[in-house]
Amino acid sequence: MKLTRTLSVTVFAIACFMAASSAAIARDFKSVVLNYNASVAGTQLASGKYNVKWETHSPEATVSFLQGNTVIATAEGKVVDRGTKYASDSVMYDETANGTRVIREIRFKGSSEVIEFN
Numbered sequence: 001m002k003l004t005r006t007l008s009v010t011v012f013a014i015a016c017f018m019a020a021s022s023a024a025i026a027r028d029f030k031s032v033v034l035n036y037n038a039s040v041a042g043t044q045l046a047s048g049k050y051n052v053k054w055e056t057h058s059p060e061a062t063v064s065f066l067q068g069n070t071v072i073a074t075a076e077g078k079v080v081d082r083g084t085k086y087a088s089d090s091v092m093y094d095e096t097a098n099g100t101r102v103i104r105e106i107r108f109k110g111s112s113e114v115i116e117f118n
Helices: 002-024
Strands: 027-034 038-040 043-045 048-057 061-068 071-080 091-096 101-107 114-117
Touching: 027 114, 043 071, 048 071, 061 114
Parallel strands: 038 101
Antiparallel strands: 027 048, 038 043, 048 061, 061 071, 071 114, 091 101, 101 114
């Protein structure tokens, strides 16, 4: 009887821990089109469609750019809530002195959250 009670408490504790862990690390996934060749975290990305997958660490995020199932680039970013939902997906760029573009921010249609890169 005592063993059954101990086992029940242990299983309950593990279930609570797993639920809290999965809530703390949210995973998101969207598609985005880069209209220009650009870099993120020092990796050059050709223009085209990418799947963007991020794992938040409140508010920091690890962001991966994929084509199919292949990870092309990974960068550290930050998820920021701007308070206003965007009407379309868009990528904001900075331009360097030599004319190359660097991804600064990604906005997603229907969401007020953006992913910012340093």
